[in-house]
Amino acid sequence: MFVSKQATIGSEYVRGVTEYDAVLFDNDGVLIEPPARDTQSEATRAAFREMGVETTDRQHIADIVDGVTVERLQEICTAYDLDVDAFWAARERHDERSQLDAFRAGARGRYDDVAAITDLPQSRGVVSNNRHSTVTFVLDFFDLGSSFDVYYGREKTVDSLRHKKPDPQYLNRALADLDAESALYVGDSESDVIAAKRAGIDSVFVRRPHSRDVDLTVTPTYEADDLHEVVAIGDD
Structure with a gap:
């Protein structure tokens, strides 16, 4: 009830x-x-790789997946010398693709x-x-x-x-x-x-x-x- x-x-x-x-x-x-955390984490790592970053801090991945603020995103991008808008566009693209793939595959x-x-x-x-x-x-x-x-x-x-x-x-x-x-x-x-x-x-x-x-x-x-x-x- x-x-x-x-x-x-x-x-x-x-x-x-x-x-x-x-x-x-x-x-x-x-x-x-809801989306799987592992899937969202991998999509975030894929965005970093697209931007030329192969090794990322686990906490940075977690912060982005868990609901990053604009200020925290700026701090993370500064740590890798990345343009904030360019990185976020890549992350949005990879994350959305991973979600749509999960729906189509019946995983969600x-x-x-x-x-x-x-x-x-x-x-x-x-x-x-x-x-x-x-x-x-x-x-x-x-x-x-x-x-x-x-x-x-x-x-x-x-x-x-x-x-x-x-x-x-x-x-x-x-x-x-x-x-x-x-x-x-x-x-x-x-x-x-x-x-x-x-x-x-x-x-x-x-x-x-x-x-x-x-x-x-x-x-x-x-x-x-x-x-x-x-x-x-x-x-x-």
Whole structure:
């Protein structure tokens, strides 16, 4: 069963999911299986090799894979005397190719419970930290395009890193597009919960197998084990 923050603090009212104007979803880890860390690490090493760097520091690879900031990326590129924009363009190209190859090979799939969200009557959207072009591919490849009214990922630029969640920029754009005064954002990371809070909307933290044991330092509005439980929020 889902757990609501409201229920935890003793409120008699749990807002039903259908009472929101819109429901927004993260992509990786919510709609589709997340990328393998080893695959992303190898894509990053391939980008370094393309730039002429054969030997890289393990921590630099880890920092890039784990959600590098613009400032940290600049520091890493300085250590190898690389142009930041050129390296990042190579990394984006290799990482996206590795993700698309994994989808085509069946190494990454869509979660079976995604079908449950088609029962939701209101507008739906996707807001992802992944590239917009990758999200576009995913929606087409898994035949999900008709399930969402809007979708946003980031551009393939260094500056786009500044607008990754927990920055709420893309959430705010989706809300504006959908003309939604109230919304629920469904994610699988702490940054998703923070981004929702900054956008002034409620959140669901989905405890997929990869996020089952995550200790959050922020409190989501709801927690759920899967999308069936998300759709059932507010049901008696």
